[in-house]
Amino acid sequence: MRKLALVAVLAASAIAVALSSGSSHREAPGSSLDPTGDWTDVYFFTPNDDPGSAVVVGNVIPFEDPAGGPLFYSLDPNARYYINFDNTGDGRADVRYRFEVEDKINKRTRLALGASGPVTSVRDKDLLLRQTYDVVRERYNRRGRLVRRRTVGRNLPVAPSNIGPKTMPNYQSLVDQSTRGLRGGGRVFVGQRDDPFYIDLGMTFDLINFRDATTGNAGGYKDDLAGYAVHSFVLKLPERLITRNGEAVGAPDASNAAVGVWASTERRKLVVSNGRGRGGRGRYVQVNRLGNPLINELFIPISRKDEFNRSRPRNDGKKFGQYALEPELVKAINALFMLGCKETDRTDIVQALFTGIPGVTAIGSKPAAADTLKLNLGVPPTTPDQVNRFGVIGGDNAGLPNGRRLFDDAVDIYLRVACGFLIPEDQGGKKLPLGDGVDVNDKAFLPTFPYVAAPTSGFDSRIKQDQPTHAPTPGAPPLVP
Amino acid sequence: MTLALRKLPSLAVVGVAFVVALAIFTLVNRPPSPSSGAGDSGATSAPASAATTEGRIRGLEEALEAGGGGPRTYATLGGALMQRLRETGDASLYTRADMAFAEALERDPRNLDATVGLGTLALARHDFRAALRHGQRARRIGPRSFAPFAVLVDAQIELGRYGAAERTLQRMIDFKPTLASYARVSYFRELHGDVEGALDAMRLAVSAAPGPGENRSYVQTLLGNLELERGRIAAAAASYRTALAGFPSYAPAEAGLARVDAARGRLQAAIDRLRGVVGRLPLPGYVVALGETGLAAGRRADAASDFELVRVQQRLLGARGVNADAELTVFEADHGSPRRAVRLGRRGYAAAPSVRAADALGWALTRAGRPRAGLVYARRALRLGSRDPLFLYHAGVAARAAGAPEAARGYLTRALAANPRFSPLHAPAARRALRSLR
Numbered sequence: 001m002r003k004l005a006l007v008a009v010l011a012a013s014a015i016a017v018a019l020s021s022g023s024s025h026r027e028a029p030g031s032s033l034d035p036t037g038d039w040t041d042v043y044f045f046t047p048n049d050d051p052g053s054a055v056v057v058g059n060v061i062p063f064e065d066p067a068g069g070p071l072f073y074s075l076d077p078n079a080r081y082y083i084n085f086d087n088t089g090d091g092r093a094d095v096r097y098r099f100e101v102e103d104k105i106n107k108r109t110r111l112a113l114g115a116s117g118p119v120t121s122v123r124d125k126d127l128l129l130r131q132t133y134d135v136v137r138e139r140y141n142r143r144g145r146l147v148r149r150r151t152v153g154r155n156l157p158v159a160p161s162n163i164g165p166k167t168m169p170n171y172q173s174l175v176d177q178s179t180r181g182l183r184g185g186g187r188v189f190v191g192q193r194d195d196p197f198y199i200d201l202g203m204t205f206d207l208i209n210f211r212d213a214t215t216g217n218a219g220g221y222k223d224d225l226a227g228y229a230v231h232s233f234v235l236k237l238p239e240r241l242i243t244r245n246g247e248a249v250g251a252p253d254a255s256n257a258a259v260g261v262w263a264s265t266e267r268r269k270l271v272v273s274n275g276r277g278r279g280g281r282g283r284y285v286q287v288n289r290l291g292n293p294l295i296n297e298l299f300i301p302i303s304r305k306d307e308f309n310r311s312r313p314r315n316d317g318k319k320f321g322q323y324a325l326e327p328e329l330v331k332a333i334n335a336l337f338m339l340g341c342k343e344t345d346r347t348d349i350v351q352a353l354f355t356g357i358p359g360v361t362a363i364g365s366k367p368a369a370a371d372t373l374k375l376n377l378g379v380p381p382t383t384p385d386q387v388n389r390f391g392v393i394g395g396d397n398a399g400l401p402n403g404r405r406l407f408d409d410a411v412d413i414y415l416r417v418a419c420g421f422l423i424p425e426d427q428g429g430k431k432l433p434l435g436d437g438v439d440v441n442d443k444a445f446l447p448t449f450p451y452v453a454a455p456t457s458g459f460d461s462r463i464k465q466d467q468p469t470h471a472p473t474p475g476a477p478p479l480v481p
Numbered sequence: 482m483t484l485a486l487r488k489l490p491s492l493a494v495v496g497v498a499f500v501v502a503l504a505i506f507t508l509v510n511r512p513p514s515p516s517s518g519a520g521d522s523g524a525t526s527a528p529a530s531a532a533t534t535e536g537r538i539r540g541l542e543e544a545l546e547a548g549g550g551g552p553r554t555y556a557t558l559g560g561a562l563m564q565r566l567r568e569t570g571d572a573s574l575y576t577r578a579d580m581a582f583a584e585a586l587e588r589d590p591r592n593l594d595a596t597v598g599l600g601t602l603a604l605a606r607h608d609f610r611a612a613l614r615h616g617q618r619a620r621r622i623g624p625r626s627f628a629p630f631a632v633l634v635d636a637q638i639e640l641g642r643y644g645a646a647e648r649t650l651q652r653m654i655d656f657k658p659t660l661a662s663y664a665r666v667s668y669f670r671e672l673h674g675d676v677e678g679a680l681d682a683m684r685l686a687v688s689a690a691p692g693p694g695e696n697r698s699y700v701q702t703l704l705g706n707l708e709l710e711r712g713r714i715a716a717a718a719a720s721y722r723t724a725l726a727g728f729p730s731y732a733p734a735e736a737g738l739a740r741v742d743a744a745r746g747r748l749q750a751a752i753d754r755l756r757g758v759v760g761r762l763p764l765p766g767y768v769v770a771l772g773e774t775g776l777a778a779g780r781r782a783d784a785a786s787d788f789e790l791v792r793v794q795q796r797l798l799g800a801r802g803v804n805a806d807a808e809l810t811v812f813e814a815d816h817g818s819p820r821r822a823v824r825l826g827r828r829g830y831a832a833a834p835s836v837r838a839a840d841a842l843g844w845a846l847t848r849a850g851r852p853r854a855g856l857v858y859a860r861r862a863l864r865l866g867s868r869d870p871l872f873l874y875h876a877g878v879a880a881r882a883a884g885a886p887e888a889a890r891g892y893l894t895r896a897l898a899a900n901p902r903f904s905p906l907h908a909p910a911a912r913r914a915l916r917s918l919r
Contacts, residue, residue: 029567029699032627034659035691064692073692078685103688267658267689270666270682272651279670279678287657302553302593306657307625 032306035061036076037265039290040230041197044261044373044403046381047236049448052248053186054377056083056235057196057406057452058263058290064161064192064229067458072161073192074131075101075231079267080284083235084372086260087244089356089363091314091370092144095242097235098136099190101158105129119168122157122177131158133190135182152183159191161229164459171454179449186237189450193232196406196452198223198441226442229455233263236449239377244364252378258356258363260372262291262313286310291371292353292401293410299323316354317369324350324369330418341419342428352401352422361402375403384447389439393421406445406452411436534565555585556594563601568695568728578602593623600632604639607806609833612636627657634665638672641835643865660689664700671707672836674866676899680707698728705737710868712900714744732762736770744902748778751905765791769812777905788816807841811871814841819849836862836872844875852882870896870903874911886918893918 043057060081064073075081080100084093106128117126124130135153140146159178162171179189239248243256251257269282288309290296300308300323311319327349330341354369356362361374382388382398389409391399393416400408401417415434423429443453541558544550550558559581566574579602585595600615613636619629630653637646650669654662663686671679683704690697705720718741724734735758742751755771772787795809807829813822826842843858859876877892893915902908 029564029631029661029664029696032657032659032661034657034689036689037659061692076689078688268685269658270654270663270685272647272654272666272669273673273675278675279666279682281681282655285655285658287659302626303623304625306627310656 034287035063036074037079037267038288039263039265040195041293042261042263042290042373042404043196043406044375045405046375046377046379046398046403047449047451048381048384050236051381053236053238054242054259054375055449055451056233056237056261057450058083058233059193059195059197059230060233060265061231062195062228063225064195064231064455066162066227066229066456066460072129072163072458073229073231074103074129075133075158075190076267077101077103077131079265079287081233082264082266083233084262084264085242086262086313086363086370086372087242087256087258088142089258089260089365089367090142091260091312091316091368091372092140093138094140094244096138096140097152098138099133099233100136101131101133103129103131118166119160119163119174120170122160122174127160130160132156133158135188137182137184150184152186153180153188156180156188156190158231159189161192162455162457164457166459168457171457175450175454185241186235187449188236189232189234191231192229192455193234193450194441194443194453194455195225195228195230196441196445197225197410198438199225199411199436223438223442227456232450232452234450234452243377249377252376253359254378255364257376257378258361258374259377260291260313260356260363260370260374262289262372264289286312289313289371291373293404294414295353295371298329298414299327301328313370313372314368316371320371321350321354321369324354327418333418339419339430339432341430341432342423348420348422349417352417357401360397373404374401390416393417407441409435409439411438534561534568537561538565552585552589552592552595555581555588556592556598559585559598560594563598563605564695566605567699575602575605591622593619593626593628596622597628597632600629600636604632604635607639607833609636609639613640627653627661630656631661631665638669639835640833641838643669643672658685658689660686660691660696660700663689664703667703667707671710672865672867674868676707676711676868680704680711683707693727695728695731698724698731698734701727702731702733702737705734709737709740709744710870710899710903714741714900717741730761732758732764732767736767739770739774743774743777743905744900746902748774748905752778752780759787759790763790763794765794765806765812766808768794769808769816772816773904773906777909788812792817807835807837810841810845814845814848819845823849823851830858836865836867840869840872840875843879847875847879847882852879855879856883856885856888868895868899870900870911871907874903874907877911878914881914881918890915890918 038060040059040062042059043055045055047053047055060075061073080098082099083097085095086092087094106125119126122130132155133153134151134155137150137152138146139148157178159175160168162168168174175189175191178191179187182188240246242259243249245256247256249257264286265288266284267287269285271280271282273279286309291313296305296308300320304320308320325346326344327346330343330346333339334341334343350369351357354371355367356374360376360379363374379398379402382396386396387405387407388394388396388399389407390396390413391405391408392402393413399405400410400413404410412435415436416432419432419434420429421431425431441453445451445453538558538561541550541554541561544554545558559578562574562578562581565571566578578598582595582598582602585592596615596619600612600619603609603612603615612632616629616633616636619632623629630649634646634649634653637643637649647669650662650665654666663682667679667682667686670682683700686700687697687704690700701720701724705717705724708717708720718738721734721737721741724731725738728734735754739751739754739758742748742754751774752771755767755774758767759771768787768791772784772791775784775787791809791812795813810822810826810829813819813825822845823842826838826845830838830842839858840862843855843862845855846852846858847855856876856879859872859879862872863876873892873896877889877896880886880889880892893911896903896911897908897915
């Protein structure tokens with residue numbers, strides 16, 4: 001009887017068996033994707049609550065489902081995570097903050113749950129896995145030589161994932177415990193947070209079926225990243241720690257005002273074999289980097305994406321400048337919809353993203369073309385009642401592409417800039433009201449450190465969210481609600 | 482204002498087109514961590530989201546139905562279908578993936594992802610020569626891309642071209658040290674008997690792995706296998722359990738735990754576990770393990786019916802012209818007709834002369850009463866320095882029957898050294914053979 005049943009199962013899966021004829025040879029994933037190493041977004045802004053400082057937020061591990069237990073998500077303890085600053089405009093790092101993560105596994109805890117009891121402290125023994133990290137600050141001279149290395153934070157806790165109210169009755173206190181000061185100045189937080197990026201992925205696949213009766217960008221679409229978390233690295237540093245001359249910035253036109261930032265990850269190479277049947281470890285090598293949003297996604301051709309991730313910003317002009325000067329994206333839009341957006345000689349895009357806008361985000365007098373997210377630290381932050389999610393093109397000079405705030409609408413801004421929002425109309429510019437129908441993040445950002453919203457707990461997890469509709473916005477972009 | 486409003490429809494469409502491109506890139510760069518849809522039932526009540534492989538597939542297929550996809554969308558869909566196949570073993574997905582890659586290449590013959598995808602598909606079908614061709618073509622299309630390396634290395638290893646594989650692999654890991662390259666370095670080292678080095682690389686793969694999901698559980702299971710190979714049974718069990726926590730009912734990890742049970746002498750527990758695995762995913766490897774564990778427990782009748790299953794599978798395979806795998810050759814040699822095993826083994830070795838194929842052919846020859854010829858191939862199987870206890874056991878039996886007791890003692894001692902319970906059936910046989918040589 002049993003045999004018959006099994007044969008039936010087998011017959012039902014005959015094709016399966018025929019095609020996956022063996023299970024014994026290795027079929028490791030071949031993807032270059034690397035969620036624990038790939039940065040999804042970097043933000044860089046002057047915070048309203050502390051205008052003498054600059055805040056960098058860098059995120060890894062997209063699509064963290066808050067209910068993804070019992071193991072949840074963690075950083076790679078064998079990777080080195082970097083936040084890099086260029087304050088001389090040559091595209092080289094002058095100051096770097098390195099994060100080295102360590103696993104602390106509680107072997108006594110059973111695997112069935114993320115924790116074995118209420119977690120009241122970041123060092124709680126009830127946590128199955130907790131992570132800690134060291135922060136190392138490095139300074140480099142003009143020739144790219146390391147001149148100073150100092151550990152400015154040691155054995156700091158990574159905030160645990162928010163499992164739920166029973167396991168973590170007071171998650172905020174765990175966040176507070178994970179917010180630490182750094183030797184020599186600054187504050188730091190590393191841990192799970194709500195993904196601040198927002199976009200409608202679902203409707204974009206369905207070209208015909210708009211979610212509402214109108215056909216304009218009238219909001220009402222779905223934020224497909226709503227409810228998902230990421231791992232955030234948040235650094236708040238006094239200006240003097242990242243400026244060229246080691247001093248605070250006096251005014252937007254001060255010579256030390258503009259600073260560029262990017263995040264990068266390094267992993268260890270291996271020596272496959274030494275020829276005598278023994279392999280070994282090699283040195284660290286960069287596997288990913290990210291400065292401005294969506295550069296690799298929208299500007300770099302597929303065949304060169306991996307190369308882009310391995311390369312250094314200082315070589316961007318030479319290697320990748322052509323893709324910003326004549327973006328394929330604009331050509332594709334024109335080919336499909338004949339909007340007549342300017343396709344060539346897009347120095348406006350090169351400036352906004354690579355060399356910096358002269359007098360605002362350009363670093364020094366002869367800035368290299370480098371994909372770094374540049375912020376003029378002298379531009380005061382816009383007060384909350386005056387901010388505009390369109391940043392500079394919305395008349396709000398403290399936002400993208402002058403740095404990037406958490407709420408800046410990168411998708412809409414890029415879309416509009418691609419069609420020439422920054423170019424005078426007599427030179428081929430167009431001010432078109434393009435957008436993706438998702439205008440805000442599902443969670444409000446915090447007015448104070450760590451600024452990024454708290455993650456949804458695993459218990460409360462509810463992914464995706466519809467957004468309210470509003471009148472189409474052909475004219476002036478709306479303010480942030 | 483009127484003018485602007487009249488323009489709106491087309492503008493909105495532009496927005497959509499832009500975002501389609503963006504979404505595909507975003508999906509590509511924000512890969513899935515299948516957690517809510519992680520079970521292998523295939524049916525989940527959770528809403529399909531971009532975070533699950535299933536949700537990605539649905540989104541991409543809807544886009545294509547709506548007429549909104551180019552070669553890139555088709556290639557991305559093919560890749561998602563391949564990942565779903567990894568998660569479920571549902572082979573109707575092969576055909577769908579194949580079609581998606583074909584559609585992509587019809588629209589863009591130089592599409593890199595689709596070319597790599599066809600290579601991955603050929604590997605899964607054990608057509609290693611085709612995989613090599615696709616891999617080489619992918620390297621030409623994308624000489625500065627990472628993905629072609631993986632197909633190329635896998636094909637070279639399975640074809641027994643280890644020197645070339647090492648060179649490709651070194652370039653791959655120099656290019657991007659990540660889960661895909663660490664896991665392959667680990668396998669290469671394992672094949673060469675460098676178990677410590679293999680463990681080191683696999684630990685790096687686990688640490689680099691994304692959140693809970695198939696990929697992380699996959700490398701965690703391989704880590705368990707390596708621990709088991711060196712006889713660290715508790716460490717192996719912990720690794721398998723972690724894999725199962727991240728991906729419930731993950732068949733390779735369940736099978737690993739069954740081996741742990743067997744190594745601890747709990748044959749009934751091993752049998753129960755394997756029966757559960759086979760009920761869901763009747764791959765030959767699992768069925769053979771089930772039958773052999775049954776035999777070790779003295780259940781001849783049960784084992785015979787399990788082995789009958791493998792034969793049915795084999796006939797199905799033959800009817801479809803699928804390459805006989807080394808695994809089936811060894812099965813036939815152990816539990817079927819050694820002469821048929823020799824035929825299968827010769828065909829397999831001619832198609833892909835890897836150390837696995839050499840071991841299988843050698844064992845078939847030994848079992849067919851030609852131990853001298855068997856020993857030649859057993860030595861070839863060990864030429865890289867492999868410490869695989871089954872390879873060593875096969876070599877030991879061949880050497881004993883070929884009249885080389887000294888060599889036989891050496892092989893059998895080494896087979897039992899790292900893990901004296903490497904198989905519930907063959908480890909006792911190895912011990913008996915060793916005793917007979919004293």
